[in-house]
Amino acid sequence: MAKRIILGAVAVLLVIASAYASFYIAPEERTMGVIQRIFYFHVGSAWAGMDAFLVCFIANLLYVWRRQEKYDWLGVSSAEVGLVLTTVVLITGPIWAHPVWGIWWTWDARLTSTFVLWLLYVSYLLLRTLVEEQDRRALLSSLFGIFAFLDVPLVFGAIRWWRTQHPSPVIMGGQGSGLDPTMKKVFFFTVLAMNVFAGFLIVERYILEKLKHEVDILQREAEAQ
Amino acid sequence: MSLLSNTATLLGKELRTEFRSRELLTTTVVFILVVLILFSFAISPTAEESREFGPGLLWLAILFAASLMLQPCFLREQSNDTLSSLRLAVDDPFAIFLAKLVANTLFLLLTEILMLPLFAVFYNIPILPQLRYLLLVLLLGSLGISIAGTALSAISAQARMRELLLPLLLLPLLTPILVVSATVSVSLLEREPVVLWKGIGFLAIFDLVFLTALWLFGEYLLEE
Amino acid sequence: MKNLDSVFAAYIIGWGVFFLFYLTIAKRTSDLRTEIERLRALLPRGK
Numbered sequence: 343m344a345k346r347i348i349l350g351a352v353a354v355l356l357v358i359a360s361a362y363a364s365f366y367i368a369p370e371e372r373t374m375g376v377i378q379r380i381f382y383f384h385v386g387s388a389w390a391g392m393d394a395f396l397v398c399f400i401a402n403l404l405y406v407w408r409r410q411e412k413y414d415w416l417g418v419s420s421a422e423v424g425l426v427l428t429t430v431v432l433i434t435g436p437i438w439a440h441p442v443w444g445i446w447w448t449w450d451a452r453l454t455s456t457f458v459l460w461l462l463y464v465s466y467l468l469l470r471t472l473v474e475e476q477d478r479r480a481l482l483s484s485l486f487g488i489f490a491f492l493d494v495p496l497v498f499g500a501i502r503w504w505r506t507q508h509p510s511p512v513i514m515g516g517q518g519s520g521l522d523p524t525m526k527k528v529f530f531f532t533v534l535a536m537n538v539f540a541g542f543l544i545v546e547r548y549i550l551e552k553l554k555h556e557v558d559i560l561q562r563e564a565e566a567q
Numbered sequence: 568m569s570l571l572s573n574t575a576t577l578l579g580k581e582l583r584t585e586f587r588s589r590e591l592l593t594t595t596v597v598f599i600l601v602v603l604i605l606f607s608f609a610i611s612p613t614a615e616e617s618r619e620f621g622p623g624l625l626w627l628a629i630l631f632a633a634s635l636m637l638q639p640c641f642l643r644e645q646s647n648d649t650l651s652s653l654r655l656a657v658d659d660p661f662a663i664f665l666a667k668l669v670a671n672t673l674f675l676l677l678t679e680i681l682m683l684p685l686f687a688v689f690y691n692i693p694i695l696p697q698l699r700y701l702l703l704v705l706l707l708g709s710l711g712i713s714i715a716g717t718a719l720s721a722i723s724a725q726a727r728m729r730e731l732l733l734p735l736l737l738l739p740l741l742t743p744i745l746v747v748s749a750t751v752s753v754s755l756l757e758r759e760p761v762v763l764w765k766g767i768g769f770l771a772i773f774d775l776v777f778l779t780a781l782w783l784f785g786e787y788l789l790e791e
Numbered sequence: 792m793k794n795l796d797s798v799f800a801a802y803i804i805g806w807g808v809f810f811l812f813y814l815t816i817a818k819r820t821s822d823l824r825t826e827i828e829r830l831r832a833l834l835p836r837g838k
Contacts, residue, residue, distance in 0.1 A: 422812075474727075486719070497742050507763075
């Protein structure tokens with residue numbers, strides 16, 4: 343219990359620190375001005391989301407191999423957290439785009455790929471609601487989760503190649519557009535903070551899943567009387 | 568070698584089952600046709616627009632059609648529980664998948680080839696000059712659709728709302744196929760055609776990745 | 792500082808989403824804990 347509180351506190355502190363750094367330590371970007379500061383939060387969430395989906399992938403593999411329910415709990419927890427993070431990416435993207443480009447959405451490579459990623463994991467969670475039996479649900483969603491994660495690099499690669507064929511406005515000024523060294527440090531610090539925060543959310547969600555299981559067992563014991 | 572002979576036998580069964588009634592093929596062809604026509608009504612393309620958007624719309628129609636065509640793949644093994652018999656009949660469960668995905672690829676390809684002349688006429692796009700490259704893209708794309716579709720169809724057959732679930736699972740997963748196949752096709756059918764070998768290579772990689780994944784995890788998809 | 796409100800909007804909405812997510816988890820967790828206590832209280836009688 344104490345460990346959870348410490349993790350939560352550390353996560354919150356890191357996040358506050360990274361927000362401070364994003365506003366006061368990072369220099370202002372030349373062309374876009376203050377709006378560019380969304381970048382740290384936006385891309386930080388994106389990377390943390392991908393890490394959450396990576397955790398989900400590993401949990402899925404472990405479940406198929408070991409068939410222990412804790413891996414299924416970890417799978418659904420990390421998928422949900424990843425989805426929440428990805429949702430925030432999709433919300434902050436247009437908020438960034440609109441003042442800069444005057445449009446809410448553009449089929450820019452990263453935003454489009456993120457949207458497909460979002461759809462994949464929404465499908466993962468939807469699949470889970472459509473299979474009632476626990477073990478079967480765990481197995482089927484783990485298998486789909488594995489296929490979905492293997493698809494992710496293919497999605498990003500395909501869409502990036504597609505955009506080189508048909509260029510369109512790039513929202514984030516391209517990843518490799520040379521970040522100033524201070525910006526880089528603030529960025530990686532934000533990535534760290536978002537990852538720790540994601541980890542904290544995954545732990546809390548995992549505990550919820552574990553408790554659900556406990557309630558199920560107790561309910562069945564109570565009915566058996 | 569028993570994998571190949573098992574697969575061949577099962578493939579024969581799949582093909583015979585379909586050609587007996589040909590219902591899958593005919594309905595799929597008609598479906599793609601209807602989708603293409605509806606696109607024209609919705610967009611009213613000019614001749615130039617037809618050339619630009621046509622191939623992409625063709626692939627979209629193929630994807631929709633495939634997500635319907637793949638429904639019966641494992642569903643039909645549920646009545647009379649033929650799936651258990653199949654599993655007993657083969658040493659390697661991968662044979663079942665291999666047979667089904669080859670059959671599905673063939674059905675898709677057949678449908679597409681039947682559609683091509685109609686597509687060329689309706690969208691005013693000459694397809695003969697680049698036919699062999701076009702067929703290559705159709706082959707690799709259809710293979711990708713079948714591999715992923717066969718695997719996912721095994722999953723959705725075991726869930727509720729399977730008619731809606733299969734497209735829901737399949738379409739996001741197949742985004743790379745749609746994007747790349749459409750882009751390569753458009754480029755092939757331009758006034759000055761270009762063969763985008765990188766795209767074709769990408770399709771091959773997609774097929775390889777999912778074929779390997781199916782090989783590794785297929786048996787779990789068929790668990791009781 | 793013309794776009795500052797967009798930046799704030801992004802941070803507030805983003806963190807709002809995270810906070811809401813955490814709140815739903817926390818609430819469901821505490822509901823389940825009470826449910827577990829209730830069920831545990833029921834059981835020893837039968838044992």
